Amino acid sequence: MSPYDSATSAGSSSGSSSASSSTKPADIDGLLAGAGYKVRSSDLCHVAQRLERLETAMVNSPVELSQLASSDTVLYNPSDIASWVDSLLSEFNHTPSLPSDLPDLPDVVVGPGINPTVINEADATWTDHDAPQQQQQQNVQSLTIPPNQLTVVTAMEEDSGIRLVHMLMTCADSVQRGEFSLAGSLIEDMQSLLRRVNTTCGIGKVAGYFIDALSRRIFTPQANGLFGGSASGSASAFENELLYHHFYEACPYLKFAHFTANQAILEAFDGHDSVHVIDFNLMHGLQWPALIQALALRPGGPPLLRLTGIGPPSPDGRDSLREIGLRLAELARSVNVRFAFRGVAAQRLEDVKPWMLQVNSKEAVAVNSIMQLHRLLGSDPNRSPPIGIVLGWIRQLNPKIMTVIEHEANHNQPGFMDRFTESLYYYSTMFDSLEACTLQPEKALAEIYIQREICNVVSCEGSARVERHEPLAKWRSRLGQAGFRPLHLGSNAFKQASMLLTLFSAEGYCVEENEGCLTLGWHSRPLISASAWQAVPDANSPLGIVTL
Amino acid sequence: MAGSNEVNLNESKMVVPLNTWVLISNFKLAYNLLRRPDGTFNRHLAEFLDRKVPANAKPVDGVFSFDVVLDRSTSLYIRIYRQAHGEEPQLNIADLEKPVPAEVVPVIVFFHGGSFAHSSANSAIYDALCRRLVGICKAVVVSVNYRRAPENRYPCAYDDGWAALKWVSSRSWLQSKDSKVHIYLAGDSSGGNIVHHVALRAVESDIEVLGNILLNPMFGGLERTDSETRLDGKYFVTTRDRDWYWRAYLPEGEDRDHQACNPFGPKGKSLEGIKFPKSLVVVASLDLTQDWQLAYAKGLEKAGQVVNLLYLEQATIGFYLLPNNNHFYTVMDEINNFVCSDC
Numbered sequence: 001m002s003p004y005d006s007a008t009s010a011g012s013s014s015g016s017s018s019a020s021s022s023t024k025p026a027d028i029d030g031l032l033a034g035a036g037y038k039v040r041s042s043d044l045c046h047v048a049q050r051l052e053r054l055e056t057a058m059v060n061s062p063v064e065l066s067q068l069a070s071s072d073t074v075l076y077n078p079s080d081i082a083s084w085v086d087s088l089l090s091e092f093n094h095t096p097s098l099p100s101d102l103p104d105l106p107d108v109v110v111g112p113g114i115n116p117t118v119i120n121e122a123d124a125t126w127t128d129h130d131a132p133q134q135q136q137q138q139n140v141q142s143l144t145i146p147p148n149q150l151t152v153v154t155a156m157e158e159d160s161g162i163r164l165v166h167m168l169m170t171c172a173d174s175v176q177r178g179e180f181s182l183a184g185s186l187i188e189d190m191q192s193l194l195r196r197v198n199t200t201c202g203i204g205k206v207a208g209y210f211i212d213a214l215s216r217r218i219f220t221p222q223a224n225g226l227f228g229g230s231a232s233g234s235a236s237a238f239e240n241e242l243l244y245h246h247f248y249e250a251c252p253y254l255k256f257a258h259f260t261a262n263q264a265i266l267e268a269f270d271g272h273d274s275v276h277v278i279d280f281n282l283m284h285g286l287q288w289p290a291l292i293q294a295l296a297l298r299p300g301g302p303p304l305l306r307l308t309g310i311g312p313p314s315p316d317g318r319d320s321l322r323e324i325g326l327r328l329a330e331l332a333r334s335v336n337v338r339f340a341f342r343g344v345a346a347q348r349l350e351d352v353k354p355w356m357l358q359v360n361s362k363e364a365v366a367v368n369s370i371m372q373l374h375r376l377l378g379s380d381p382n383r384s385p386p387i388g389i390v391l392g393w394i395r396q397l398n399p400k401i402m403t404v405i406e407h408e409a410n411h412n413q414p415g416f417m418d419r420f421t422e423s424l425y426y427y428s429t430m431f432d433s434l435e436a437c438t439l440q441p442e443k444a445l446a447e448i449y450i451q452r453e454i455c456n457v458v459s460c461e462g463s464a465r466v467e468r469h470e471p472l473a474k475w476r477s478r479l480g481q482a483g484f485r486p487l488h489l490g491s492n493a494f495k496q497a498s499m500l501l502t503l504f505s506a507e508g509y510c511v512e513e514n515e516g517c518l519t520l521g522w523h524s525r526p527l528i529s530a531s532a533w534q535a536v537p538d539a540n541s542p543l544g545i546v547t548l
Numbered sequence: 549m550a551g552s553n554e555v556n557l558n559e560s561k562m563v564v565p566l567n568t569w570v571l572i573s574n575f576k577l578a579y580n581l582l583r584r585p586d587g588t589f590n591r592h593l594a595e596f597l598d599r600k601v602p603a604n605a606k607p608v609d610g611v612f613s614f615d616v617v618l619d620r621s622t623s624l625y626i627r628i629y630r631q632a633h634g635e636e637p638q639l640n641i642a643d644l645e646k647p648v649p650a651e652v653v654p655v656i657v658f659f660h661g662g663s664f665a666h667s668s669a670n671s672a673i674y675d676a677l678c679r680r681l682v683g684i685c686k687a688v689v690v691s692v693n694y695r696r697a698p699e700n701r702y703p704c705a706y707d708d709g710w711a712a713l714k715w716v717s718s719r720s721w722l723q724s725k726d727s728k729v730h731i732y733l734a735g736d737s738s739g740g741n742i743v744h745h746v747a748l749r750a751v752e753s754d755i756e757v758l759g760n761i762l763l764n765p766m767f768g769g770l771e772r773t774d775s776e777t778r779l780d781g782k783y784f785v786t787t788r789d790r791d792w793y794w795r796a797y798l799p800e801g802e803d804r805d806h807q808a809c810n811p812f813g814p815k816g817k818s819l820e821g822i823k824f825p826k827s828l829v830v831v832a833s834l835d836l837t838q839d840w841q842l843a844y845a846k847g848l849e850k851a852g853q854v855v856n857l858l859y860l861e862q863a864t865i866g867f868y869l870l871p872n873n874n875h876f877y878t879v880m881d882e883i884n885n886f887v888c889s890d891c
Contacts, residue, residue, distance in 0.1 A: 036673075513595075
C-alpha cells in the first residue's frame with residue numbers, strides 16, 4: 001500500500017500537510033511547501049544564515065555575480081533552498097574576512113561537466129534518515145503534482161460539445177455501475193450527436209475517440225482483451241513501430257524524452273571508457289544516433305559503446321532488432337566510435353532476464369526506459385506486478401544512471417470513472433497540442449498512435465491493460481522504495497530542452513522543473529515527465545557497489 | 549552611512565516571520581541572477597527556478613481550478629478558481645463552467661506580481677494566494693497569465709489584461725442573478741499597475757468594473773522620492789532593481805514619467821469627471837515605492853474618485869504571500885468587505 005493511495009486530499013493549497021498521519025513529514029515548513037519549497041522548520045535559521053552569506057558574497061563580488069548571471073553554471077532542484085543556496089555560495093570565492101562562526105560549507109562543487117551525482121550528496125544533508133523513507137515523506141508533501149490535475153485547453157463555446165462531454169461522463173458512469181444497456185444507448189446517442197459536431201479538431205475529435213473506446217468496452221470486450229488476451233489486439237510490431245515513428249515526428253514529446261535522457265546519460269558516462277546502454281524499447285533506435293554523435297565529440301575521445309536493444313520478436317523471420325543495430329553500427333563507424341550491438345527479443349519486458357543483457361563489471365551501465373515501466377504495473381490477480389522484480393534486477397546491475405520517461409497522468413486508478421475522466425483531460429490536452437502540427441501523414445498516424453493508448457486505458461482490463469500511467473509523485477515513491485535515489489536534472493538540461501522546443505515546435509509547449517525532474521507539457525499542463533535515477537548503495541549487494 | 553556595499557539584513561529580519569524572510573530573500577537573490585546589466589533577462593533560468601503548480605479540478609479545501617487558453621499565439625491563458633459546492637469529489641469537464649450558484653458572486657480578475665518580468669499565473673505563490681481569495685471572498689478568481697517584460701514591453705500586459713476582462717464579462721455562467729458579471733480587478737506589484745490601466749480601458753467601453761484592488765502596486769516616476777532614498781535596500785528591494793524593471797517594461801527610450809509608470813505625473817492625465825471604479829489601495833510602510841503609491845491614491849482622490857487607502861505599519865513587500873501575519877488577515881478582511889459591499 002503506497003503512501004500515495006491515502007493522500008486523497010493532498011494537503012491544502014496553503015501548504016499544511018494533511019496527508020494521512022502515518023506519513024506526516026518530519027517538520028517541513030508547511031507554508032513554504034505551499035510556495036513550492038522544501039525547508040525543515042528546524043533548518044530555517046540555518047537557511048536564513050546561508051541566504052545572508054550568499055547576499056554578502058553577491059554584494060562583495062559584483063564581477064562574479066555578473067559572470068554567474070551570464071554563465072552556464074548548472075543549478076539543481078530549486079525547491080531545496082538549502083542546497084541551492086549552497087551551490088551558489090560555492091561559486092563565489094570566499095575572502096578570509098568572512099565571519100568564521102558560520103558552519104562549514106558542504107563539499108559540493110557546481111559547474112559544467114561535473115558529474116551530477118556529486119550534487120546529490122548535498123541533498124542528503126537534510127535527509128539524514130533512510131533515503132526511501134524520506135522519499136516517501138517528500139512525495140506526500142509534494143504539492144506540485146496533486147492527483148487529478150486538469151486543464152481544459154479548449155474554451156467550449158459549442159453547446160453540442162458540452163452535451164457530448166456530459167453524455168460521455170454519464171456513459172462512463174453507467175459502465176462503472178454495470179448498466180450496459182443504458183451505456184449502449186448512450187453510445188448511439190453520442191454517435192448521432194457527433195454528426196452535428198466538428199470532428200476534425202477540438203472536443204469533437206477527442207470525443208469521437210473516447211466514444212469509440214467506450215463502445216469497444218461495452219460491445220466487444222473479449223476482442224479487446226478485456227478479460228485477458230492480447231494487449232494490442234491484432235496490431236503487429238511493425239505497425240506499432242510505424243505509428244511510434246510518426247508520433248515522434250509529429251510532436252516533441254518523444255524528442256524531448258530522447259534528448260533529456262541522452263543528456264543525462266552523457267553526463268553519467270563522463271570519465272568512463274567502456275559504457276553500455278540498455279534500451280527497454282528499441283523501436284527504430286531513434287534515440288541513439290544523437291548519443292553516438294555526442295560521444296564521438298566527447299573531449300578525450302569516445303568510449304567503447306555497447307547498446308542492448310530490447311524489442312518484440314519479429315514474426316516473419318526478419319530480425320528487425322539486428323537491422324536497427326546494423327544501421328547504428330554503420331553510423332558509429334562513420335564517426336569512429338567503437339560500437340557493439342545486441343538485440344534481445346522479448347514479447348514483454350518482464351520476460352527479459354538480466355543474464356540476457358550480459359553486463360560486465362567494468363562497464364558503466366545506463367538503463368533507458370521510455371514509457372515502459374508503467375507497463376509492468378499490470379494486475380494479474382495470480383501474480384504480483386512484475387515491476388518489483390524488474391526494478392530489483394536493474395538495481396542489481398548498479399547502473400550509473402537509469403533514465404525514466406513516463407506519462408504525467410494518473411491512468412491507473414482502480415475506479416473506471418476516475419481513469420476515464422483523467423484520460424479525457426489528458427488526451428484532450430495532447431490532441432490540442434497536436435493541432436499545431438501540419439505534417440501529414442505524420443499527424444494522422446500520430447493520432448492513431450494516441451488513439452491506441454486511449455483504447456487501452458478505457459476499454460481494456462487486467463493484463464491486457466498495459467497503459468497504466470502514473471504520475472511523477474508515484475514514481476518517486478515507487479523508485480525510492482525500490483532502492484533508487486534521484487539524479488537531478490539541472491538548469492542546463494532545462495535550458496536546452498526549452499530552446500529546442502522554441503526552435504522546432506509550435507508555441508505552447510512548455511518545460512517545467514519539478515524537484516530535480518523535468519516535465520514537458522502543453523500550456524500549463526505537464527504531459528510527460530523525465531527523471532534520472534541511481535541505485536542507492538547497498539552493502540549487501542553481490543556486485544559490491546562502487547559510487548564514483 | 550549606508551554605502552552601496554553594506555548589506556543591512558538585520559532590519560528586514562525583525563519585521564517579518566522567519567519563513568517569510570527566507571521566501572522573499574530567496575526570491576530577491578534568485579532575481580539578482582536573472583537581471584542582466586545590459587537589460588536582458590535570463591528567462592530560461594527564471595522558468596527553471598519558478599515553482600509552478602498545475603490546475604486541479606479536484607477540490608482542495610473547497611477550491612478547484614482549471615485553465616483556459618484565450619490566445620494560443622501569445623500563450624495567454626487564464627486560471628479560473630471556483631468554490632466547490634458539495635459536488636462529488638470528482639468534477640467533470642462540464643461542471644467547470646456551471647453557472648455560479650449564489651445571488652451575487654463577485655468575479656475577481658487577478659493580475660499576479662513580479663515587476664512585469666517574473667512569475668506566472670501558475671506560480672505556486674500566486675496559485676496559493678488566489679485559492680485563499682476564493683475562500684475568503686466567496687468569489688470566482690480569474691488569474692491572468694499576461695505576457696512579461698523585457699520580451700514583451702508596454703502595452704502587452706495591459707492588452708492581455710483587457711482581453712481577459714472582455715472574456716470574463718462575456719461569460720454567461722459567471723453572471724450573478726441580475727444577469728451581470730460582477731467584476732473586480734485585483735493585483736499586487738505590477739499586477740496592481742495593470743489593474744489601473746485595464747480599468748482605464750474599461751471606462752471607454754460598456755464593461756463595468758465594480759472595484760479595483762491594488763496591493764503594493766508598482767508605480768514610479770523620474771524623481772527620487774523620500775521613501776526611495778530612506779528605504780533603499782533595507783527591506784528586500786532596491787531602487788536600482790526598480791529602475792531595471794521599468795527600463796525593461798517601458799518602451800525603449802521612455803523614462804519613468806511615462807503614463808504607464810506615473811499615471812498622475814507630468815505626462816499623466818486627470819481622471820476628473822470619469823466614471824472610474826472605486827479603489828482599495830494597500831500600501832506597506834516599509835515598501836520603498838510607497839510615496840508613489842500614496843501619490844496614486846491622492847491622484848484618485850483629487851479627481852473625485854472613491855478611494856480607500858489602507859496603510860500598513862511595519863509591513864514589507866510580499867506580506868500577503870503567506871498567511872502568517874496580522875497584515876495578511878487585515879487585508880483579506882478589507883478585500884472581502886470591498887467586494888461584498890455590493891452583495
